[in-house]
Amino acid sequence: MTEPSAESPADKLARATPPRVARRIRGLSDRAIAWIFVAPSIFLLLAVNIFPLIWTINLSFTNFRANRNREVEYIGLRNYERILTDSDIWLTMQATAHFLFWTIFFQVLIGFTLAWLINRKFRGNDLWTTIIVLPMMLSPAVVGNFWTFLYQPQIGLFNYVVSFFTGVDPSSFSMIGQVNLAPWSIVIVDTWMWTPFIMLICLAGLRSIPDYIYEAAEVDRASKWRQFWTITIPMALPFLMLAVLFRGIENFKMFDLVVQLTGGGPGSVTELTSINLKREAFEKWRTGYASAYAVILFVTVFGLASIYVKALNKVKER
Amino acid sequence: MAEVVLTGITKRFGRDTALSDVSLTVPDGAFVVLLGPTGAGKTTTLRLIAGLETPDAGDITIGGESVLGLTPAQRDVAMVFQQYSLYPHMTVRDNLAFPLRSPILRTPEHEITGKINEVAEVLHIAHKLNNKATALSGGEMQRVSIGRALVRAPQLFLMDEPLSSLDAKLRADLRIELKRIHSALGATLLYVTHDQIEAMTMASHVGVLDHGRLAQFGPPREIYENPVSLTVAGRLGLPRINALPADLFPGAPAGAATIGLRPEHIAQGEGQTAQITRVEHLGDQTRLHLSLHGHDIITLTDPHTDLRGGQSIAIAPRKPLYFDASGVRLA
Structure with missing residues (x-):
């Protein structure tokens, strides 16, 4: 009981x-x-990521057009063949590579320098950090929109500043309208907007290096120059590489900023792959073809990122 | 050659005074141990000599020349930091080679390798040379950090509690090794520690710092036998010196407030009767915890003693040290 x-x-x-x-x-x-x-x-992952991916791969072997109600035929690898032999697509790839390389180059260079300067302890460095980080917080559409004004040949501030320093007539050139300048116009805006991101991550890297390491190096008779190359750079490198990875992936699929700024023009000199892809898929409605295009881009990004991550891990292990 | 002289050194951090008017002469080739409680200014003294801090007043000379305007690199000192300060992204070998690869020195690579192997052998880290510095135990890291100082032959070594994180056996080994290296190199060595055994066994001179002031400086035996104040007397000796009211025993001089009795300076079998509260058998010695008129006293006795807690024993002071109310030594 x-x-x-x-x-x-x-x-x-x-x-x-x-x-x-x-x-x-x-x-x-x-x-x-x-x-x-x-x-x-x-379940969410399968429904939102994995299923569409598999469905896209499936569609890439067909001649499906989403705006037409007709029999879908499997055409094997013909879409892939057409894409890889299309010289226009190679041009957009080149435009993307140009955009990727130069944005990352400038952002790393300026971002790391800024981080290094901010990291030196001086009064008001927090305020400076906040000011520098501002562009990153704006919407890409807004940024694209107001830079079109800045680039305006007659009233744009950008042209005026360039003219002030070089003496060139401000209305004699148009960043967005000229074939030779337009690719650089998007590089400049992206650098302006995203350098703070690289700076923040580099700053985290630089702040993670304790003072006593530098003190030990000082006593070990390493010059500032040697300290920079043997301590600062190697210890901040994993952070820097991570920042480059993020920016690389982001810029590979860059869309909003460039559409707002140049819309891919003049002609198609700033037509990056993502813009081109969107045109194929939702303006020309070549769904099967665009699917194959998307698969190719996915494999490219995925492959490059994997190689890069391997390198990153090696650097971290060092 | 590398006599280090500090004259009237004062160092403030904001409102805190870390060192106030410290004057100290470290003779060439001496092994000087700085003792003191946490915050006494020991590490600050080393950092000032290394050039990592600038004094607010006073002068520092190394080898007869003022070094105040010189960078740490120009002072030719090696320093072992308390928190290891290894370069985490380098191997042990590269950490040891770092000071030698200085462009000023232009040491040939085969010479660097030779030096590293020699030092690694002494510090028992030869098998870890290719490990990453972060893949070591705390003791190994500290040995690498000592090694990084030893590969150079500077005129002055500064060591900030280098053995504090090591286990007892390694500490004993390295104590002997450091002493041997010191006599072999003939360099001047300034050493900060909490550990009184390190101070007594290695030092040619001991400096006791207290609240940023140099309380006493001299050979360890003199500090032990002839402390100038109660604070200094409490720094050396294990178990610590018994500080008791001066009138507990007869014979105190006028003005004495405290009598200091080292545990071994208490005669047994005569004088006043004390209660034994506890007996600690440590093997080579036995400690007696006594109570006399409500005051706790620790003394030593024969390792094979039959005394037990609760018994009584008569005790009398021998070689007592007397201090006045402010802790200054009287006689």
Whole structure:
């Protein structure tokens, strides 16, 4: 016989729970419970990422056009063949490579320099950090929009500043309108907007180097120059590489800023792959063809990123 | 050659005075140990000599020349930091080679390798040379950090509690090794520690710092036997010196407020009767914890003693040290 007074709270709870449910919950293994917890996210991942990916791969072998109601035929690798032999697509690839290379080059150069300057302890460096970081917080559409004004040949501030320093007539050139200048116009705006991002990550890297390491180097008779190359750079490199990875992936799929700024023009000199892809898919409605295009881009980014991450890990292990 | 002289050194950090009017002469080739509680200014003294801090007043000379305007690199000192300060992205070998690869020195690579192997052998890290500096235990890191100082032959070594993170056996080994290296190199060595055994066994001179002031400077035995104040007396000796009211025993001089009795300076079998509260057998010695008129006293006795807690024993002071109310030594 059980005495009611000797009952613990846990016993009470067990009694209050209907026996079938209690048994069922108790019967679940840890593994099953773990699955219950991760199942919603896995379902979402499958529905939003994995399924569309597989469906895109599937469509890439067809002549499907989403705006037409006709029989879909499987045409094998013909879409891929057409893309890889299309000289226009190679031109957009080149435009993208140009954009990627120079944005990352300038952003790393300026971003690291700024981080290095901010990291030297001086009064008001927090304020400077906030000011420098501002462009990053704006919407790309807004940035694109107001830079079109800055680049305006007659009233634009950019042309005026260039003219002030070089003496060139401000209305004699148009950053957005000229074939030779337009690729640089998007490089400048992206650099203006995203250099702070590289700076922030580099700053985190530089701040992670403790002062006593520099003190030890100082006593070990390393010059400032040698300290920079043997301590600062190697210890901040993993951070810098991570920042480059983020920017690289982001800029490979750059869309909003450039559409707002140049719309891919003049002609198609600033038509980056993502803009080109959008045109194929949702203006020309060549769905199957665009799917193959997307798969190629995905494989390119994925492949490059994997190689890069391997290199990054090697640097970290060093 | 590398006599280090500090004259009237004062160093303030904001409102805190880390060192106030410290004057100290470290003779050439001496092994000087700086003792003192946390915050006494020991590390600051080393950092000032290394050139990592600038004094607010006073002068520092090394080898007869003022070094105040010189950078740490120009002072030719090697320093072992308390927190290892290894270069985490380099291997042990590269850490040891770092000071030698200085463009000023232009040491040939085969000479660097030779030096590194020699030092690694002494510090028992030869098998770890290709490890990354972060893949070491705390003791190994500290040995690498000592090694980084030893590969150079500077005129002055500064060491900030280099053995504090090592285990007892390694500490004993390295104590002997450091002493041997010191006599072999003939360099001047300034050493900060909390550990009184390190101070007593290695030092040719001990400096006791207290609240940013140099309380006493001299050979370790003199500091032990002839402390100028109660604070200094409490720095050396284990178990610590017994500080008791001067009137507990007869014979105190006029003005004495405190009598200082080292544990070994208490005669047993005569004088006043004290209660034994605890007996600690440590193997080579036995400590007696006594209570006399409510005051705790620790003394030493024969390792094979039969005394037990609860018994009584008569004690009398021998070689007592007397201090006045402010802790200054009287006699």
